[in-house]
Amino acid sequence: MLIKTLIPKMEIRTARPYVSERTRPLTQAEMETRALSYMLKDALCTQIGLDIAAREMAALISGPCTLVPVPSHTGDTSANIRLCQAIAAQVEGGGKVADILGRAHEVDSSCKRHKAGSQPLTIAEHSICRKGKKMVAINSLWFVDNTTTTGTTLEACKAALGGFGRGLAFTDAWQSVCLRETRKVA
Secondary structure, X not given: OEEEOXXXXXXXXXXXXXXXXXXXXXXXHHHHHHHHHHHHOOOOOOHHHHHHHHHHHHOOOOOOEEEEEOOOOOOOOHHHHHHHXXXXXXXXXXXXXXXXXXXXXXOOOHHHHHHHOOOOOOOHHHOEEEOOOOOOOOOOEEEEEEEEOOOHHHHHHHHXXXXXXXXXXXXXXXXXXXXXXXXHHO
8 A cells, every 4th residue: 555645735545556657667567557547537447447446445444434536637527436436335334425526617637737747737726626515524535536646636626625535546656756757867
């Protein structure tokens, strides 16, 4: 289990590292992790893919908890709703899904921005907002996404809910960014 706590300024738990092919040749396991992470972005992801990711992610948390799907760059939560439902079914102590976040408007994809070497969106630029007034328990609240890079999307989710919640992602691409930057300096 990887836990990022310094950057961003929130706890984010991830099941696997997401290694960039720009850092070094990938192992078979790393290529499979990347493929599964991309599959999870699609609402039509296979059930076996969801089950693999959900099992690993559920092992990182305990219930009772509330899982909040992170909206995609278009504001759609359907892929992450399915991932949340699969995690909720496997988390010890139980979990429920609360689809309470959206986006005020579509934004640039973090994945595309990262690949292009662009700066990440700021928390405000993510335009994440509450969908309605539905109340949720905040004592064990997890924002669920397929991948985290800089953590600003998850931080924007936290800001939209008044500063409550933690991040849960299948893969962590931030360590690849750090490794690439370290190699540039060396």
